[in-house]
Amino acid sequence: MKFSGGDLLMRALREEGVKYIFGYPGGAALHIYDALFKQKHIEHILVRHEQGATHAADGYARSTGKAGVVLVTSGPGATNAITGLATAFMDSVPLVVISGQVQSHLIGTDSFQETDMIGISRPIVKHSYIINKAEDIPKVVQEAFYIATTGRPGPVVIDIPKDMTDPNLKFEYKKPKSINIRSYKPKIDPHPGQIKKAARALLSSERPVIYAGGGVVLGNASKELIALNKLVKVPVTNTLMGLGSYPPKDKLFLGMLGMHGTYEANMAMHNADLILAIGARFDDRITNTPALFAPNAKVVHIDVDPASISKIINADIPIVGQVKESVLALIKEIKKSKIKIDSEALDQWMSQIYEWKRLHGLNHDLWKHVRKNQKILPQVVVQELYHATNGDAWITSDVGQHQMFVAQYYKFNKPRRWVNSGGLGTMGFGLPAAMGVKLAFPKDEVVCVTGEGSIQMCIQELSTCLQYGLPIKIVNINNEALGMVKQWQDMIYNKRHSASTYQNSLPDFVRLAEAYGHIGFKVTKQEDLSKVFKKAFSLKNRLVFIDVYVDPSEHVYPMLVAPNGSMKDMWVAKDKKA
Amino acid sequence: MKRTLAVLIENKPGALARIVGLFHQRGYNIDSLNVAPVFDESYSRMTVTTQGNENVVEQITKQINKLIDVIKVSDLTEGSHHEVEYVLLKISTKQFNQTFKRKLKYFEHHIIEQDNSIVVLGVMGNSASIDDFLKSLNKKSLIELSRSGCIGMHKSEKHLTI
Numbered sequence: 001m002k003f004s005g006g007d008l009l010m011r012a013l014r015e016e017g018v019k020y021i022f023g024y025p026g027g028a029a030l031h032i033y034d035a036l037f038k039q040k041h042i043e044h045i046l047v048r049h050e051q052g053a054t055h056a057a058d059g060y061a062r063s064t065g066k067a068g069v070v071l072v073t074s075g076p077g078a079t080n081a082i083t084g085l086a087t088a089f090m091d092s093v094p095l096v097v098i099s100g101q102v103q104s105h106l107i108g109t110d111s112f113q114e115t116d117m118i119g120i121s122r123p124i125v126k127h128s129y130i131i132n133k134a135e136d137i138p139k140v141v142q143e144a145f146y147i148a149t150t151g152r153p154g155p156v157v158i159d160i161p162k163d164m165t166d167p168n169l170k171f172e173y174k175k176p177k178s179i180n181i182r183s184y185k186p187k188i189d190p191h192p193g194q195i196k197k198a199a200r201a202l203l204s205s206e207r208p209v210i211y212a213g214g215g216v217v218l219g220n221a222s223k224e225l226i227a228l229n230k231l232v233k234v235p236v237t238n239t240l241m242g243l244g245s246y247p248p249k250d251k252l253f254l255g256m257l258g259m260h261g262t263y264e265a266n267m268a269m270h271n272a273d274l275i276l277a278i279g280a281r282f283d284d285r286i287t288n289t290p291a292l293f294a295p296n297a298k299v300v301h302i303d304v305d306p307a308s309i310s311k312i313i314n315a316d317i318p319i320v321g322q323v324k325e326s327v328l329a330l331i332k333e334i335k336k337s338k339i340k341i342d343s344e345a346l347d348q349w350m351s352q353i354y355e356w357k358r359l360h361g362l363n364h365d366l367w368k369h370v371r372k373n374q375k376i377l378p379q380v381v382v383q384e385l386y387h388a389t390n391g392d393a394w395i396t397s398d399v400g401q402h403q404m405f406v407a408q409y410y411k412f413n414k415p416r417r418w419v420n421s422g423g424l425g426t427m428g429f430g431l432p433a434a435m436g437v438k439l440a441f442p443k444d445e446v447v448c449v450t451g452e453g454s455i456q457m458c459i460q461e462l463s464t465c466l467q468y469g470l471p472i473k474i475v476n477i478n479n480e481a482l483g484m485v486k487q488w489q490d491m492i493y494n495k496r497h498s499a500s501t502y503q504n505s506l507p508d509f510v511r512l513a514e515a516y517g518h519i520g521f522k523v524t525k526q527e528d529l530s531k532v533f534k535k536a537f538s539l540k541n542r543l544v545f546i547d548v549y550v551d552p553s554e555h556v557y558p559m560l561v562a563p564n565g566s567m568k569d570m571w572v573a574k575d576k577k578a
Numbered sequence: 579m580k581r582t583l584a585v586l587i588e589n590k591p592g593a594l595a596r597i598v599g600l601f602h603q604r605g606y607n608i609d610s611l612n613v614a615p616v617f618d619e620s621y622s623r624m625t626v627t628t629q630g631n632e633n634v635v636e637q638i639t640k641q642i643n644k645l646i647d648v649i650k651v652s653d654l655t656e657g658s659h660h661e662v663e664y665v666l667l668k669i670s671t672k673q674f675n676q677t678f679k680r681k682l683k684y685f686e687h688h689i690i691e692q693d694n695s696i697v698v699l700g701v702m703g704n705s706a707s708i709d710d711f712l713k714s715l716n717k718k719s720l721i722e723l724s725r726s727g728c729i730g731m732h733k734s735e736k737h738l739t740i
């Protein structure tokens with residue numbers, strides 16, 4: 001049997017286990033859309049903007065660990081997908097983005113809707129392909145999924161000129177039985193000698209910290225991390241991307257570290273004598289000034305990407321390997337080792353950490369205290385949400401103060417449940433990402449915690465949610481400002497609020513939600529919060545938009561002092577440095 | 579410090595652009611670049627010269643290695659190696675005088691074309707001495723100049739092959 005290029009593509013996608021394609025049609029993609037129409041294995045989700053398609057596929061990918069698939073047309077369709085590609089690239093999310101392209105013979109002639117997609121996406125993809133023989137489609141698709149999902153995952157673009165999917169040209173479906181890319185061998189076993197050294201260093205330390213990042217989530221190594229710490233019982237902190245990989249209720253858990261990390265986590269990092277970094281990349285939002293980073297710490301760094309090691313902070317013991325395999329190897333080595341970790345020193349270290357926590361730790365009980373006749377605290381919104389969902393919802397977020405409040409107060413107890421744009425910090429991510437998560441886990445509660453600024457960047461997707469019946473819950477932490485920007489202006493620019501407020505131009509979000517066919521609630525009083533959440537979550541089959549007006553003067557603390565600060569230099573409250 | 583990297587890369591459209599783009603994207607400079615397919619033409623060998631301390635070059639090497647089309651990278655400067663560059667020079671016959679010829683004799687060279695008005699020469703040597711040679715010439719005497727960029731190889735028993 002012979003197939004057109006479009007049919008080859010559909011079959012190849014199906015063989016990769018693809019269930020959903022998030023996309024938007026247009027001229028150069030129409031042959032593909034026709035092939036899509038004629039099959040019934042893959043469902044297409046028509047978004048309202050290609051940025052939404054990429055974030056939705058991204059949410060699907062982050063929550064399932066499988067590659068998310070996007071289909072867009074050439075030119076503006078392709079350029080609209082760029083923000084989503086960059087978002088996925090920065091957070092190592094596996095995506096396969098298929099873009100239509102003008103016909104091969106028109107490439108380079110400035111033809112209608114022609115953009116050099118390979119060129120503009122080059123710095124923000126793991127790899128990209130342009131199809132120049134239709135019969136290559138199955139092989140390219142197979143490779144694209146392999147590259148996107150293995151090693152350090154990332155997005156892959158396949159650009160398909162329109163003539164490659166001409167329905168009149170038919171080909172045999174052929175692809176190699178196994179994948180063999182001589183220039184790409186992602187499976188790396190950790191070096192046993194390095195593992196030995198790491199075990200020795202960890203067991204001989206007196207003030208150790210495990211600093212676990214998004215790599216633990218991406219590498220499905222949460223169980224192994226927990227098992228490792230059952231053995232050594234040392235304090236653990238998570239990056240923004242690593243939250244959920246370690247149980248928040250464990251006494252050894254210090255919460256998030258970094259820019260808005262907990263006081264005790266940042267202090268522990270600064271004062272540590274050993275830092276075991278697992279699947280983390282010493283981002284500048286973590287280290288603060290690299291030259292002042294953890295002056296007395298030996299650094300052990302496990303990462304699948306050798307380029308992440310010693311990029312910012314020199315690793316004393318680098319370990320290149322898959323996170324899961326490396327942690328397992330470390331566990332084995334520790335069990336074999338004769339060195340006993342100094343439990344007395346550890347106890348002392350922990351009491352020091354608890355002391356820091358007692359001094360400036362986060363208050364998770366704010367919600368218990370009702371502030372009458374005052375605006376709601378944004379932190380309380382997250383705490384109430386945590387209780388309304390038993391801490392068990394999938395939470396997506398946008399970017400800003402609300403995002404940090406979720407990271408600080410929603411105690412994620414499972415990996416992958418926290419879906420946010422950490423690396424690129426893309427406003428507009430939350431709603432479409434929630435659609436992807438909801439499609440992947442239709443029975444679970446999926447909540448998008450957003451801000452009135454961010455939500456307006458992809459608000460059009462409310463229409464997509466109606467079309468496909470996606471009953472997600474949106475919690476809009478409405479501080480009537482670009483809060484995070486305003487916070488910086490308060491702190492650094494002497495309260496000059498340049499372009500960070502809207503002067504009474506905000507839409508009525510309740511009526512807006514209703515106009516899109518959904519339900520909207522407005523909350524202005526703390527005592528109404530739990531009732532409204534209860535009501536919203538009881539509306540199982542409806543999208544509910546909960547617009548919560550909060551205290552606009554609230555800031556996110558702690559906050560690392562920059563520039564020229566170290567991890568121990570923090571603002572812990574307005575006008576209070578610790 | 580000057581560094582010379584050798585890269586084996588799939589001979590595919592766009593592969594070169596990925597390398598060049600990477601240097602720009604990560605804020606590194608390319609001083610010279612030479613690339614051509616070798617052996618079965620399925621892959622190319624590339625020599626890139628750049629500047630940087632050990633850490634910078636280690637980062638560059640790792641980032642290049644991460645590109646899917648890159649088969650192997652090696653920092654030639656790390657050990658002993660050979661380096662050579664080829665230059666095409668066009669000068670007026672009048673300038674092709676004794677002084678010029680005296681400077682030339684330190685290099686392997688040959689005359690490719692010569693008539694009453696023009697001489698085209700091919701000159702070979704390592705990049706640093708070629709730099710010196712070119713600097714020593716009177717700028718006005720040079721009509722055209724084309725440099726291959728440095729190409730390099732590990733010495734003796736160390737090999738960079740696929």
Ligand SMILES: Cc1ncc(C[n+]2csc(CCOP(=O)(O)OP(=O)(O)O)c2C)c(N)n1
Nearest residue numbers: 400401402425427451452453454482483484
């Ligand atoms: C697309 C994009 N543009 C600009 C920014 C810069 N930025 C970071 S946070 C922020 C304010 C976000 O406002 P809002 O969504 O209301 O969240 P809040 O901080 O008020 O909770 C802005 C503008 C960004 N992260 N993304």
Ligand SMILES: [Mg+2]
Nearest residue numbers: 451452481483
């Ligand atoms: Mg806001």
